Amino acid sequence: MIGLIGKKVGMTQIFSEEGKVIPVTVIKAGPCKVVQKKTKAKDGYDAIQLGFGEVKESRASKPCIGHFKKIGLKPMEILEEIRIEDLSKFKECDEIKVDIFSNSKFVNVQGITKGKGFMGVMKRWGFKGMPASHGTHRKHRHPGSIGQHTDPGRVFKGKKMGGKTGNEKITVKKLSVAGIDLEKNILLVKGSVPGSRGSALFIFSDLNVPVNLQTTQLQAENKPVSVEK
Amino acid sequence: MLDIRQTVEKPRMREKISEFRVGDTVKVSLKIKEIIKEERNKKKGSKEKVTEKEKIYPFQGIVIKRKGGGIRETFTVRKESHGIGVERIFPLHSPIISEIHVLKKGNVKRAKLYYLRDGKKR
Structure with a gap:
């Protein structure tokens, strides 16, 4: 090299x-x-x-x-x-x-x-967010559900969520x-x-x-x- | 840092540009490479003869827009062909342009002549 x-x-x-x-x-x-x-x-x-x-x-x-x-x-x-x-x-x-x-x-x-700072799930991963109307309350840019129920009872590793983006090699x-x-x-x-x-x-x-x-x-x-x- | 970028752009830019403005009627001469394929000896396996020919193709019309600066500058030429408007965008410093010939100076009060697209009212 x-x-x-x-x-x-x-x-x-x-x-x-x-x-x-x-x-x-x-x-x-x-x-x-x-x-x-x-x-x-x-x-x-x-x-x-x-x-x-x-x-x-x-x-x-x-x-x-x-x-x-x-x-x-x-x-x-x-x-x-x-x-x-x-x-x-x-x-x-x-x-x-x-x-x-x-x-x-x-x-x-x-x-x-x-560096992009803390980015939401819509900008960072291209999620669609929640509906603009039909009773959505203050959750327009949220990811929605992030898992299942008591089984597995946890969030899987690598789940796409909001977070600090950019400023990496x-x-x-x-x-x-x-x-x-x-x-x-x-x-x-x-x-x-x-x-x-x-x-x-x-x-x-x-x-x-x-x-x-x-x-x-x-x-x-x-x-x-x-x-x- | 910007100066360094200009050392890249300057030598690649066209030196002689005939001055023209929005509203002028221009004739842009384009160098076009024509590839002609001829098949010879059809019996004994086709041997293709490929010849390249350089042709000059003119595009004549009114400049309706000049946009950008430096090596990125482009201009748009509009002409009417058989009653249908045709527009072509050329990079000003493109090597395929051999000449820009100004045929007629225009007298317009706009920077962009988009109103020409609306056509004549009949």
Whole structure:
């Protein structure tokens, strides 16, 4: 897996060669820097930690400043880890740019969705509510019955009810790459991505994976590894 | 952040746009790719010959609406064809539009000429 941290800029549209309109999300992706290398010996797993964005030194916490000072960088806004098989490819302070996606057709985007607050059952799950008239009394937007009787005598788990909605981490998979600007570090992705404008995104691709990823996945699940050609 | 979005939009926008307003009579030239399929040698298994031809198709009428801004801007052209009103909405920056030719300047006091849809009272 290889990935980048970015920020959502907003949506717009572009034209395909045949004149079709493609809705795209503009993402300012990278450049990211390798802040830390995590090794199996020390941390229990192999990963690189990426940093993105800028933070004023006066605004950063002291542990944060110290973390970056170790490798001689200024504090960064967002940190994200990527598990990587072959750590020897990367050094600390290495820069990773959008060009990692220049060969990939699709990317996955992870972000935090817009918070909607407490939502009722009609808006959240599309329930029909109660009738507007015929004697309905102050229960126009209610869910109605939520269960049976003494048997089972409880409400089943996962019953759709009102509650806090949004503000959760969502991964949108297989968004096609509509364009890349290597100079300006811009990635265009077809369709929408979670979050508001300016919110942090983690963009990653499964397709640029080194060949032996399949074996690592099996190892992670403690399954016997068999190499086939 | 908005500036970044403009760096995406600007190079994709049409540079030369002949100025036209709502009420003008325009001729929009559209590039249309025509795919012609010909079957040859019907005896010896049909071999299809596919040729692509670019044709220019004009659409002439009155601009009744301009909507949106930037790369999203569209305009609507209305014409009357055999007594039936036909409207087409074009994205202003669409690559299939080769030319927008203003035939006649209009003089209207509305931004949207929806009243043309009501037709002539007979």
